[in-house]
Amino acid sequence: MVKKAVLPVAGLGTRFLPATKASPKEMLPIIDKPLIQYAVEEAIKAGIEEFLFITGKHKRAIEDHFDKAYELEERLKSAGKYELLEKINCFENHNFVFIRQKEPKGLGDAILCAKSFVKDEPFVVILSDDLIDPEYPVLKEMLQIYEEKKAPVIALEEVPVSEISRYGIVSGKEIDGFYVIDDLVEKPEPEDAPSNLAIIGRYILTPKIFKHLESVKPGKSGEIQLTDALKTLLEETEIYGFIIKGKRYDAGEKLGYLKTIVEFALKDPEISSQFIAFLKEKLSTF
Known part of the structure; x- marks a missing residue:
């Protein structure tokens, strides 16, 4: 069973400056709940028990959010606001670990920071920018594929040609409702893309990914890309793609x-x- 999740949250959030100068992008609220909480709740519904956050400078608010708040809890108790108390105490039975990424060197480098946490177990990666309808159990469906195939599974979505250069793009053969991937390209120009199937921020990975992250060369921006490591991982294992059926919200x-x-x-x-x-x-x- 997959019981661990890695949440890379060390990004600088430059698209939301100046709001994110000192406050994490992942703490931006959707109504009354921050983006990162939706991601954690989605994972819990899928049976995840342990969480590793790959953080960076100015990300302390994320750690505080998932910690106890004794003074606030006592005030809610004395005011009889037990419904609110339950909402802020809903993570007590889960383990949270925080590791700082020393510098923002890409998603691949962030996941590499999780090596000691993951050990020899499969794990989920969730990017909270991609908020998926909370009523849709995307991770559960992906985990079903993993349990059957015992190989990495990545979430996919068809995107317009005009948006292809924003994503990692895959190609593959569709079999029984999912894809057997044969190629991955990081943010190609539309004319160079193998398809319009974009990688969405949900992955189920195995520890094999780490040796590929350690050996892959940085991209044009100097960052280590997960897509590039997955491409070399294809040489030793199959990778499956799953087109999500619920609505995805690009909150990034x-x-x-x-x-x-x-x-x-x-x-x-x-x-x-x-x-x-x-x-x-x-x-x-x-």
Whole structure:
């Protein structure tokens, strides 16, 4: 069983400056919950018990978020706000470990930092920028493929040609609802891409990935890319791709983040009716 998850959160978050100058991008809220919490909750629903956060400078707020808050808890108890108390104590039965990536050298380097934590076990990697509908059990579906194949599984989504250069792109043969991958390319130009199947921020990996991360050469930006290491990993094991069926929200850039907030607000039973009325009023003035 896969019980460990790695969450790389050391990125600089430059798209959200100045908000992310001293506050982690992963702590940006979607309504009343930060991005990183959605990722953790998704993993818990899939049976994950241990979490490793690969952090960096100015990321201490993430560690504090998953820690106890004794004074706040006592105030909530004395005020009789037990529902809120339960919400902030929902991670007590899970283990959280934090390792600092010394410098931002890419996703591959961040995952390499997890080697001592992972040891000889398979593990999940979650990128919290890619927020997937909480009602859709994407990790559970990917884990079913892993349990059958005992090989790496990566989440995929078809993207418009205009967006291909933003993603790692794969090609492969579709069999029984998933892909047997035969090539991976990091952020190709559309004319050079093997397909429009983009890698989304969900991976199930095995410890074999580490020796490939250690030997892969840095890319043009000087970063170690996970996609490049997966490409060489193909030489010794099959890699499977799974096209996600639920909606993915790209909360890693401004417009996508705003769209995510709107869609989640429209589904929130506490505020949806008032929010819809507000939107109708605003739109009528344009």
